[in-house]
Amino acid sequence: MSTTRTTTAMTTITFTEDELNPYIAHAPARRRPTGPGLRGLPGAERRETESVLLDGMTGEISTTYFFHDRLDLMDAPPLAPALEKLLRCATAVDELAALRGQFACYAGRLGPQAVAEASRRLLAVFEAGAEGPGDAGALFWKLAAVIRPLALMAGPGTTSGLALDLPVRLLDEEFGSARVVRFEDVDVPAALTHAPTRRFLRATGLPEEAAPFSLDPDMPLRTLAEHHADDRAAHDGPEADRDGLGAGSRLPAHADRLIRLGSLVADTGLVADTGLVVDGATGAVLSWSEPDLALRPLNADISTLAFTLWLLRRERALDALRELTEACGRLAGTMSRNLAATDGARRPGPVPCDATPADPADA
Numbered sequence: 059m060s061t062t063r064t065t066t067a068m069t070t071i072t073f074t075e076d077e078l079n080p081y082i083a084h085a086p087a088r089r090r091p092t093g094p095g096l097r098g099l100p101g102a103e104r105r106e107t108e109s110v111l112l113d114g115m116t117g118e119i120s121t122t123y124f125f126h127d128r129l130d131l132m133d134a135p136p137l138a139p140a141l142e143k144l145l146r147c148a149t150a151v152d153e154l155a156a157l158r159g160q161f162a163c164y165a166g167r168l169g170p171q172a173v174a175e176a177s178r179r180l181l182a183v184f185e186a187g188a189e190g191p192g193d194a195g196a197l198f199w200k201l202a203a204v205i206r207p208l209a210l211m212a213g214p215g216t217t218s219g220l221a222l223d224l225p226v227r228l229l230d231e232e233f234g235s236a237r238v239v240r241f242e243d244v245d246v247p248a249a250l251t252h253a254p255t256r257r258f259l260r261a262t263g264l265p266e267e268a269a270p271f272s273l274d275p276d277m278p279l280r281t282l283a284e285h286h287a288d289d290r291a292a293h294d295g296p297e298a299d300r301d302g303l304g305a306g307s308r309l310p311a312h313a314d315r316l317i318r319l320g321s322l323v324a325d326t327g328l329v330a331d332t333g334l335v336v337d338g339a340t341g342a343v344l345s346w347s348e349p350d351l352a353l354r355p356l357n358a359d360i361s362t363l364a365f366t367l368w369l370l371r372r373e374r375a376l377d378a379l380r381e382l383t384e385a386c387g388r389l390a391g392t393m394s395r396n397l398a399a400t401d402g403a404r405r406p407g408p409v410p411c412d413a414t415p416a417d418p419a420d421a
Contacts, residue, residue, distance in 0.1 A: 070094075070095040070096065071091075071095055071096050072091065072092065072093075072094075072095035072096075073091045073092055073095075074092065075088070075092055078091060078092065081114050082112065082114040083114055083115055084113070084114060084115055084116060084117040086117055086140060086141075086142070087112060087114070087117035087140070087141055090141050090142060090145070108121050108122070108123055109121065109122055109123070110137065110144075111134055112141060117139070117140050117141065118136060118138070118139055118140070119136070119137045119138040119139075119140070119141060119144045119195070120134040120135060120136050120137055121134065121135060121137050122134045122135075135195075135198075136195045137195040137198060138195045138199075139195070144195075146183065146186070147183065147184050147199055147202075150180055150183040150184070151180070151202055151206055154176060154180060154206055154207065155206070155209075160179070160183075161176065161179070164176055164210060166213075167210065168210055168211065168212065168213040168223075168225075169210075169211065169225055170211070170225075172207075172210045173207045173208060173210050173211055174207075176206075176207035176210055177203050177204060177206075177207040180202070180203040180206060180207060181200065181203035184196075184199040184200070184202070184203055201376070204376065205372070205373070205376070208369060208372060211224075211225065211228065211365075211368075212224045212225070212228070212361075212365050215361065218254055218257070218258065218361060219253065219254030219257075220254045220255070220258060220341070220359050220360065220361035220362075221358045221359050221361050221362050222361040222362055222365055223361075224262065224361060224364060224365060226262075228364075228365075228368060229262060229263065229264070229265055229364060229367075229368065232265075232368055232371055232372075233265040233268060233371070237265055237266055237267065238262075238263045238264065238265050238266070239263050239264060239265075239266050239273055240259065240260060240261070240262070240263035241259040241260055241263065241277075241278070241279060242260065243256065243260065244278065245277055245278035245279060246259060246260075246278065246279050246317070247278075247279060247280065247281050247284075247317055247338070249281050249314060249315045249316075249317060249338040250279075250317050250336070250338040251338055251339055252336075252337070252338060252339060252340060252341040254341060254359075255336060255338075255341040255359065255360050258360050258361060258364075259279075259360070262364065264319065264320075264360075264363075264364060264367075265367060268367040268368075268370070268371060269323060269370065269374070270322050270323045270370070271319075271320055271321075271322060271323075271334060271363075271367055272320050272321045272322075272323060273319065273320040274318060274319065274320045274321070279317050279318065279319065280317070280318055281313065281314050281315065281316060281317055281318070281338075282309060282310070282313040282314075282316040282317070282318050282333070282335055282346060283309060283313040283314045283316075285318045285333070286308065286309055286313070308348075308351060310346070310353050312337075315337065315338040315339055316335040316336070316337060316338065316344070316346070316353075317335060317336050317338050318333050318334070318335050318346075319333075319334045319335060319336060319343075320333070320334050321333055321334065322334055322345060331347070331348035331349055332345050332346065332347045332348070333345070333346045333348070334346075334356065334363075335353075336359075336360060341359045341360065342355065342357075342358065342359060343355075343356050343357040343358070343359060343360060343362075343363045344356055
């Protein structure tokens with residue numbers, strides 16, 4: 059009978075030899091479950107709907123999604139050639155995320171050099187004991203070695219007053235200085251009283267085009283109430299009210315303190331006509347859906363919005379390489395966890411890039 063022991067960190071499950079018979083014939087694959095036991099896979103962070111599979115004959119590890127009514131749609135892409143390697147790689151990713159163990163030396167270190175060094179160290183762990191060019195799951199772990207360390211590019215806000223302190227020219231170097239818009243105080247509504255956000259818009263700015271975000275081309279910035287009034291006047295005329303609602307009834311109660319930054323495009327999964335706004339009093343970044351009149355949290359603040367756009371740009375640069383196509387689903391999952399680590403995990407608040415993050419007001 060299997061035994062389970064729980065520590066403050068995680069649960070370990072150990073199996074007897076009889077319990078593994080006749081399912082696992084591969085001798086090396088039997089050692090861990092019957093010896094030290096199996097713990098939850100740190101760093102792997104697989105979704106609940108994705109299962110990790112062990113081939114009892116070869117010892118190879120793969121993953122799959124179970125479609126019980128469409129078994130023909132199931133596949134099992136490789137993840138690791140053996141259980142021990144999977145655990146070693148997953149542990150390294152977990153240590154990097156927590157900045158402990160072999161990655162403890164990166165605590166407090168930020169910027170391109172730290173990212174490059176951590177990436178090389180993580181890749182070395184992944185390649186240790188590789189069985190050759192066909193090493194199962196090699197592509198996934200190479201992606202992780204590139205993407206995971208990107209979280210070291212920015213650190214918790216200590217000088218900006220925001221959730222993150224970004225390198226001074228991070229956006230300029232990624233998007234081009236000519237494509238990053240900065241706002242003078244006269245270009246920002248007086249309703250934006252959150253001083254750190256005003257400073258960020260003036261000193262750092264935002265990219266004018268950074269999928270899934272598009273900055274409003276009109277200058278200066280306007281409140282949501284002003285944008286809505288101007289938009290209705292331009293399309294309907296000042297007297298038009300086709301739906302029988304007054305202009306104000308289509309907006310949140312505090313629309314005069316929400317500053318519209320731009321639009322979110324369709325590939326976010328959000329409905330059409332969705333704007334991105336910042337709360338002038340708190341600095342929180344939200345999405346405003348015109349069709350369903352819903353205001354939802356999107357990012358903790360403008361620093362995490364900017365870093366999210368930078369990370370997504372990095373993802374797209376990697377995804378552009380044809381050889382990464384087969385791992386695009388895992389790439390998206392890895393990037394989402396990176397975004398969560400730099401937004402919600404560093405300051406209590408909404409998780410970034412959630413298509414429909416819940417707002418208590420929507421209940």
